[in-house]
Amino acid sequence: MSALVDLFTVAAVSAGILFFLAGVVGLLRFPDALTRLHALTKADNVGLGLIVAGLLPQASSLLEALKLVLVWLTVLLAGATVGQLIARVARRAGTRT
Amino acid sequence: MSFELSYELLVGLLVLTAAAWSVAARDTYSATVGFVSYGLLIAIMWMQLQAFDVALAEVAIGSGLTGLLLLSAAARLRAAEARVTSRPPVMLRIVAALACTAVSVSIAATVLRLPESAPSLAGAAVGALPATGLGNPVNGVLMAFRAFDTLLEKVVLVLSLVGVWSLAPEPGWSGRPRLLHPFADDGVLRFLARTLPPIGLLFGAHLMWNGADEPGGAFQGATVLAAMWLLVLMAGLGEAPRIRERWLRVAVVAGPMTFITVGLAGIGVAGAFLAYPEPHAKSLILFVELPMMLTIALVLALLVAGPPEPTAGP
Structure with missing residues (x-):
C-alpha cells in the first residue's frame, strides 16, 4: 500500500515538473507576451496542482494537507490575476503601436 | 558530488x-x-x-x-530618465569602477580572514530562552535579549516615514498620499483585492502569533498586512488616509511608545530598562508586539504610498 502511494507521489510530482519544464521552454521560445503568458500559466496552475496532489498522501496530518491545498489555491488566485493584468498591458501596448 | x-x-x-x-x-x-x-x-x-x-x-x-x-x-523616475541620454564621462566611470572594486575586494578579504570557528552567542541565547517563555530563539533575541536594538529599529522606521512625508509640497500636508495605480478600475484586480485580504489578514496574524514559538514574527506579519492594505489601495477600493488624521499619527507611534512604556516600567519592576519580570515575560512581549505590528504595517504601507499630495475639497 505504502509503495503504491509513493509511486503515485513520484508519478504526480514528475508530471508536475514536466509542466514546469514545458512552461520554461515556452517562456524562452514563444514569440510574444500573450503566448508566453499562456505557457507560464500552465506551469503555475497544472504543474503546481500536480505537485501538490502528489505531496498530499505524504502529509503527516489533515491540517498539513489542507495547508498544501491552500498554497495551491492562493497561487492559482494570484497567478490568474497577474496573468490577466500583464495581458491587458500587453494588449494595450499592442494596439497603440 | x-x-x-x-x-x-x-x-x-x-x-x-x-x-x-x-x-x-x-x-x-x-x-x-x-x-x-x-x-x-x-x-x-x-x-x-x-x-x-x-x-x-x-x-x-x-x-x-x-x-x-x-x-x-x-x-x-521614468519621465526624468528618458531625458538623460548622455553617458557619464570616462574618468568618472573609471573612478566609480575602482571604488566598487576596492569595496568588493575588502569585503572578500574580510570574509576569507574570518576565524575558523565563528564566535557565537547562540548557545547562551538558547540557554536563557526558558526565562522569556518563548519557544523561538530568534524572537527571544529580538524581543528580550536585544530588545533595545528592536526598539531603535522601530524608531528608525517612524523617522523614515517622517523623511518621506517631509518631501511633500506645502499644501500637501492636509492631503493624502496618492499611489500609482494603473489598474484602479480593473475588475480582475478588484476581485483579487476583495478575495485575498481575508486570507492575508489571517496569515499575517498567524505569523505574528506563531512567531513566539516558531519561525515568524511581528515584522513579517506586519509586512503581509501592509501588502493587503496596499492591494486594496491599488485596486482603487479605498483611499490612503489624510496624514493629518489624529488616529493615524497615534497609530504610527503606538508601537515604539508601548515598547518604551513597558521598558521604563521594567526599571521599577525588574530592575533595568527593557527588562521583563520573569513570570510575565511572554505576555508582556505579546503586549508590545501587537501595537508594534500595527505601527510597522502602517509605516511600511505609507512608505510605499509616498508623500502626501494636495487634494481638492476639505
Whole structure:
C-alpha cells in the first residue's frame, strides 16, 4: 500500500515538473507576451496542482494537507490575476503601436 | 558530488547571476526585476541554511516590500530618465569602477580572514530562552535579549516615514498620499483585492502569533498586512488616509511608545530598562508586539504610498 502511494507521489510530482519544464521552454521560445503568458500559466496552475496532489498522501496530518491545498489555491488566485493584468498591458501596448 | 552540494552550488550560481544581472541592467525597471529575483533566491539559500526566520524576512521585506518601493521609484523616475541620454564621462566611470572594486575586494578579504570557528552567542541565547517563555530563539533575541536594538529599529522606521512625508509640497500636508495605480478600475484586480485580504489578514496574524514559538514574527506579519492594505489601495477600493488624521499619527507611534512604556516600567519592576519580570515575560512581549505590528504595517504601507499630495475639497 505504502509503495503504491509513493509511486503515485513520484508519478504526480514528475508530471508536475514536466509542466514546469514545458512552461520554461515556452517562456524562452514563444514569440510574444500573450503566448508566453499562456505557457507560464500552465506551469503555475497544472504543474503546481500536480505537485501538490502528489505531496498530499505524504502529509503527516489533515491540517498539513489542507495547508498544501491552500498554497495551491492562493497561487492559482494570484497567478490568474497577474496573468490577466500583464495581458491587458500587453494588449494595450499592442494596439497603440 | 552529493545531491545536496550540487543543489547548493546551483542556487549559489543563480544568486550570482541574478546579482550580476541587476547590476549590469541598463534600465531601472529591469534592474529592479533582477533585484527581486535575487532576493527570492537568497531566501532559498537561507532556507537551505535552516534559517527560516531570515528567509521569511528576506522574502517579505528584502525582496517583496523593497522591490515594490524600488518599482514605484522606477515608475516615478521614468519621465526624468528618458531625458538623460548622455553617458557619464570616462574618468568618472573609471573612478566609480575602482571604488566598487576596492569595496568588493575588502569585503572578500574580510570574509576569507574570518576565524575558523565563528564566535557565537547562540548557545547562551538558547540557554536563557526558558526565562522569556518563548519557544523561538530568534524572537527571544529580538524581543528580550536585544530588545533595545528592536526598539531603535522601530524608531528608525517612524523617522523614515517622517523623511518621506517631509518631501511633500506645502499644501500637501492636509492631503493624502496618492499611489500609482494603473489598474484602479480593473475588475480582475478588484476581485483579487476583495478575495485575498481575508486570507492575508489571517496569515499575517498567524505569523505574528506563531512567531513566539516558531519561525515568524511581528515584522513579517506586519509586512503581509501592509501588502493587503496596499492591494486594496491599488485596486482603487479605498483611499490612503489624510496624514493629518489624529488616529493615524497615534497609530504610527503606538508601537515604539508601548515598547518604551513597558521598558521604563521594567526599571521599577525588574530592575533595568527593557527588562521583563520573569513570570510575565511572554505576555508582556505579546503586549508590545501587537501595537508594534500595527505601527510597522502602517509605516511600511505609507512608505510605499509616498508623500502626501494636495487634494481638492476639505
